[in-house]
Amino acid sequence: MHKSYTAVVVGLGVVGSATLWRLAQQQQDVLGLEAGAPINLQGSSYGGSRIFRQAYWEGSDYLSLLAEADLGWRELQATSHRPLLHYSGGLFIGPIRSGVVSGSAASAKAGGIAHQRLTAAEVEARFSVFRADENMEAVFEQGAFTIAADDARLQMLNQAVAHGAQMRFGSHVQEITRVESEFLLRLSDGQSVLAQKVVLATGAGLAGSLIPDLSGLLRPRSVPIYWCAFKSGAEQLFANFPAFLYELEDGRLLYGTPQIDNAEPGIKIGFHNHQQSALDLRTQLEPASDAQIEEISACVSRVFPDLIARPYASRKCVYTMTPDEAFIIGESKELPGVFYVSACSGHGFKFAPALGSCLARALAGQSLALQVPAFSRERFSH
The missing domain is CATH 3.50.50.60 (FAD/NAD(P)-binding domain)
Structure with missing residues (x-):
């Protein structure tokens, strides 16, 4: 039977x-x-961390699910003696009128999500570890958090x-x-x-x-992720580091999370919409290629001068993409x-x-x- x-x-x-x-x-x-x-x-x-955000640049279709998920994560936290949710806030940066900024602001407004619009100068004044060109702006969502995945x-x-x-x-x-x-x-x-x-x-x-x-x-894709260490003496500068999205002028979208425990020290960072390749489970446990590491290092050097630009570690994640x-x-x-x-x-x-x-x-x-x-x-x- x-x-x-x-x-x-x-x-x-x-x-x-x-x-x-x-x-x-x-x-x-x-x-x-x-x-x-x-x-x-x-x-x-x-992995150690994921971003939770409701100022959702991907569109308002997700808002009701996000509201229910927010309650669900808090319910789960109440069952655990370990910290599962780290209230880091979320900073979403891009060129003025970029998809990430305009979409995040529109969803936040539609969903009644508390947020602030920041100029590039205000970003650097409030979050000194970020470098934002003068043609950039940002949305800061106070209620965003980092999940201990x-x-x-x-x-x-x-x-x-x-x-x-x-x-x-x-x-x-x-x-x-x-x-x-x-x-x-x-x-x-x-x-x-x-x-x-x-x-x-x-x-x-x-x-x-x-x-x-x-x-x-469906198209299963392999996507590298990286960890970058703080420069000597710079760790305290990242004490209030938010989870973030950072859209570059050419459309590449960086994302990252703060350090929430000592198992993954430094900052986790990667490209959301770039450096993707067809999934091959035979190579999925291998680190990122030298070319991929050089590309992410150049971005880290530009955006986060207080991080050691070359990642100390990399792994790969799987995205299963719909059209x-x-x-x-x-x-x-x-x-x-x-x-x-x-x-x-x-x-x-x-x-x-x-x-x-x-x-x-x-x-x-x-x-x-x-x-x-x-x-x-x-x-x-x-």
Whole structure:
């Protein structure tokens, strides 16, 4: 006999972890399956820090999810004795009328998000470690914060288990088939499980063949990230360093987070929309190339003169890109009762508590089309 669950969540990155947590809170009999380890260096969710911001330059479609996610992160923090949220604020800089600045300001205004507009001179006066050309401006969001990413995701799993969820690591789901009123999931270790409902939150794995709904839509990308150390005697200058976005004149978009613990000293920094290459898991654990390091070093030297420009470390993250770089959340047409989420195009971590709640509600019968209409698969069918 195969064990039968109310729901099985496949993939325990941050969105899958949040979904398992929310389903377990409903006292569902749920199982989480993860092909890798609890911290998977070949995935999208690992690492010490992520940015949470609601002055969202990507557009107002995200505002309701961001508001729900904000509450979810605070709820998670209340369950933990460890600091998961670091209230750094967020500084979003770019040329006057650039997409990052104008979009952040517009979303902040639409969502009633507390923020300030700053000139380049005001940026340098308030945040002396930044260099901003006189043709630049910024939005500062006081309520933005930096998430302790690994600790927060593992706390979601802790909470899921505390509410009765089960988890298995190190086994791939090879096939999902309908068996009468349930789904049979065949695993790579030779075992199988049954589920009334299934959630696929496998990141780049959604580009594979478990369901055909997303065939040809997703592009998994490898994106390097870096850590730069403080120059001698400069560490105190970064005491109030905000999470940031910094759009350069040529459109390259830098992002970064402050040091929130000693495991990743200095400043984390990378390009959001640049230095991307097709994902190759055979090389994913290798550091960035010399050419990539030289390019980021030149930017660090220009923008942060109090950092040692050449990174002391680099790793790679996975972005699973959609054609419009927005999310895809839905229910399979081929296998109704199998839901999919993710393909978050490199900016989905912050939304995880809200996405988990959306999926938990969907499994209870609430329409995803009504909850998240902007992120339906159907927008690519026209």
